[in-house]
Amino acid sequence: MSTITPVILCGGAGTRLWPLSRQSYPKQFSPLAGADSLFQASLTRLTGDGFAAPVVVTADQFRFIAVQQMHALGITPQAVLIEPTGRDTGPAVLAAALHLAQSDPDALMLVAPSDHVIPDAALFAQTVQAAVPAAQGGQIVAFGITPDRAETGYGYLELGGPLQDGAGIAPLIGFVEKPDAARAAAMLAEGRYLWNAGLFLFTVKDILVAYALHAPDMVEAVQTAVDDARHDLGFLRLAPDAWDRAPAISIDYAVMEQADNLSVAPYAGRWSDLGDWAAVWRETENDGLALSGPAYAIDCADTLLRSENDGQVIMGIGLQDIIAVAMPDAVLIAHKSRAQDVKQAVALLKAQGAGQADTFPKDHRPWGWFESLTIGDRFQVKRIVVHAGGALSLQSHHHRAEHWIVVQGTARVTCDGNVTLLTENESVYIPLGATHRLENPGKVPVVLIEAQTGSYLGEDDIIRYEDIYARD
């Protein structure tokens, strides 16, 4: 069995699964189908026999979420590359290849999105291993999903002839863009088109040759971004100036559509990109109903009802082909046929200045997370959770005082130079202007209630003096 390095791309921030997926915490980090997040499920699928530790490519604002979710699974990545800005998959895959080339140009890399569902991990691993000889023989292998419907939402991979049951690697003739309904139906009938899942296997040296041939400009920019990358708390920050010279383009456009050493590995197992709520319904429905959380349906058919919060019930009555997703700060109700238009809804909310378009009430930080429980005139109450070993920056505020009450765990509090240990049921007052820091020196999370009072309570009223996470 050959060892393959998974390259997992998790820098995207789609909005078609709003309100669950938002720019501040996109869908790959949420448990959309199962107990783990999609990113975690992807990692788990690509761990074990035949797989080396993964290379993860993500965006600056998701770096701590990604690390924390890997940590929860006990997975230590080979590297976490930080894209200074989103430039689509072309530069991301190239950066990973250039990084791997430093240690092993013959390494096999499997490029995988982090937000897809592939329930049969064993069959998938087997399919990947079966493609290794082709990749080692110089082929760029794309994995193609056997279609079971005339889907207009995906691109297609074209084979020379109809796919036989149990067929192995075949030459890839061409790519087909997202088709219209008639074309999709015709392709389904012809039987020689597979869905393009964005999953690719190749060796580092072969893909670098392909980039050099088909996207030489990108190579110069990304090579510099990798060479000048800054090591920062275990992250590899690609150099922003060089990176920004790389075009924003997918690997499909930049390389695949130009290359002539292409193969397809057919995958007959179940797969979904969970691209919209209709796809989530399709993947999770049982007898037509997809219920999640405290959700109840009376006489509903072909309907998805999700509550993303244990304390919020959702009740459907007499619904047909409805998607409803409830969160404490935002509720979506759409006809299933309009699932693609959720994007448009998010744009509308953004135009209205509604924070729910982008942001969750729960804000993830390197040290843990916080959420606002209530905001009033001149006061705000937050719940703050600090991971074991986490520490907020040493900071002060111009416009607010804070009361902290520890309700779980043990906190170390620094206030104007005095350090005290606070345990459950103890509290401390941080006067306006005081230099303070909150740390969790223990082994269990600290849960703290913070009541702020003052004339201005924005997150930007902060002066940072020291920060173990090297934030400004």
Add this chain to the structure above:
Amino acid sequence: MSTITPVILCGGAGTRLWPLSRQSYPKQFSPLAGADSLFQASLTRLTGDGFAAPVVVTADQFRFIAVQQMHALGITPQAVLIEPTGRDTGPAVLAAALHLAQSDPDALMLVAPSDHVIPDAALFAQTVQAAVPAAQGGQIVAFGITPDRAETGYGYLELGGPLQDGAGIAPLIGFVEKPDAARAAAMLAEGRYLWNAGLFLFTVKDILVAYALHAPDMVEAVQTAVDDARHDLGFLRLAPDAWDRAPAISIDYAVMEQADNLSVAPYAGRWSDLGDWAAVWRETENDGLALSGPAYAIDCADTLLRSENDGQVIMGIGLQDIIAVAMPDAVLIAHKSRAQDVKQAVALLKAQGAGQADTFPKDHRPWGWFESLTIGDRFQVKRIVVHAGGALSLQSHHHRAEHWIVVQGTARVTCDGNVTLLTENESVYIPLGATHRLENPGKVPVVLIEAQTGSYLGEDDIIRYEDIYARD
């Protein structure tokens, strides 16, 4: 102009407008159509020239809500009668009549539900005044609404012949129960049937005669309940043992359907009982859409989208004939044709043990209200608002300690005999077992954040030593 005493019934707790209407805070106390609650709109409509101070009949658990909402309008009732248990409208109207008989048997009383919408208050008052001579002449006058559709959800009043435009009082021939669709259509075509709005005008002495004739058993029970009523902080608590002997029956069944001195006063203005969400949609829609709160609709038709919380957006896409009501703890989505089945949904939730079936996160008390902001393992955070002059009972807890932080106003805190004044940004710790009290001695509401810690955090861990509201 004659002076009429409005008798406003607000003891009911309907569930067909769940999640907005729940047993703990039913629809009449919510602002369903307009800025004031339905109860407040009813009071306002029955205030001014021609109306005496109202008599309000309500249930024990709503007494402070009713008083507070009257107080907000500057209305002082003649009396607030507390029904020990709900016995429908028959005993409630009788109790009000017996109470009024003590001061003036000739008084005119207008019985009015508290949860209906009658936008044209002037036309309504004029219609009521026009019915006074008939009532003074010994008639029991029912107000009948000119129907504009074949409604199956209401009872009907039957006239001797088709109603003429601008017609006045006419003899009432009979009552028709809620009809089926065919019968409703036939009655609409015939033009001599009006909706029974549950609005009645009569003199105290005439209605007492009617009760004595047609419901003598009820008179004995209710007379005793009124005679033995206990005056309690401005409320008149009907005596529970006697009251419970009265049958649970509507005034329509108990008296009206037997009496022969009946008249109808036609009312041609707009009216709705807001009996279900379809009715709320009908009353509040504009171009087919009924939007309330931060609600957004993309390509929706004949749809109601309500958010009952400023911090919660609701977004509809491509919906037709959908009712959606969002609250932070419960979301309803129903086909409009199924609005009547919300009752069934509430029963289902109740059977599942979901607190949302009956109870709001916000809990109203005589001194103000509180809501739980977050509940965790061994801790809970509440926001507590104490009205000016309000005082919680002197109490202690076996299983929890409390931290209080004042974020608005000034609180007087008693803790084991020590009294301190706490103002904004000050906090106090109430140890487990300490006898304590919270009061608002000031002129503005006190807003307090309470963090509780302990092994058991239920509302029933309370020992009350003194209570200005005479609660146990």
